[in-house]
Amino acid sequence: MSGEEPEVIDLTGLDENDSEQDDQEDGSDQEDPGQSSDQSDDSVEVQINSDTRSKLYLSLAALPETQVRSILNQLIEQVPAVEYALTRELVTLKRKLDPHEYERHLERCKNCYEEFDTQLMKRNNECSFHPGSLEPDYASFPDWDEDVHGPIDDEETRRHYPENFIWSCCQADGKSEGCVHGVHQSANAQKKARVAA
DSSP states (O other), X not given: OOSOOOOOOOOSOOXXXXXXXXXXXXTTOOOOTTSOTTOOOTTSOOOOSHHHHHHHHHHHHHSOHHXXXXXXXXXXXXXXXXXXXXXXXXXXXXXXXXXXXXXXXEEEBTTTOOEEETTSOOOTTOEEEOSXXXXXXXXXXXXXXXXXXXXXXXXXXXXXXXXXXXXXXXXOBTTSOOSEEEOOOBTTHHHHHHHHO
């Protein structure tokens, strides 16, 4: 073993000057009680990374709702990008803060059967589906015995062996992405049309 002392790594991020300042603050140079210690200091370097983001989320979770609203109001007044983002999210898109009310806008697409939000702006190619039917490719089942394995032309067989089926609309196998692309269409559109008539 050598007589050298091991290197000490300071993980606190404080240097000796910081500890001297802390000692001075604890002494006679105390803050004026009328001044708030949470005033913003533009000279403080703010680091944005996953660690600080996690700490921010924890801090937000611990804040009372009234204080969060107060901070948001200040940010809306001071930062145009915040005002824009919140206006878009809560006013333009008419999203509700209550998740139960918001869920009422979810519908199932009549073509691809995915759920989508009717309040969001539709995008081209968000829906992908096959308009045809999925037919068995009997050549892909050379050793299949329906008495032993069950019927080939069956939903369960389609689920387990989609590659052995062919779409009638495009001749692609059952694993292929839809051959028709477009926007989601509500399965309830006909109901709405009858109610409006």
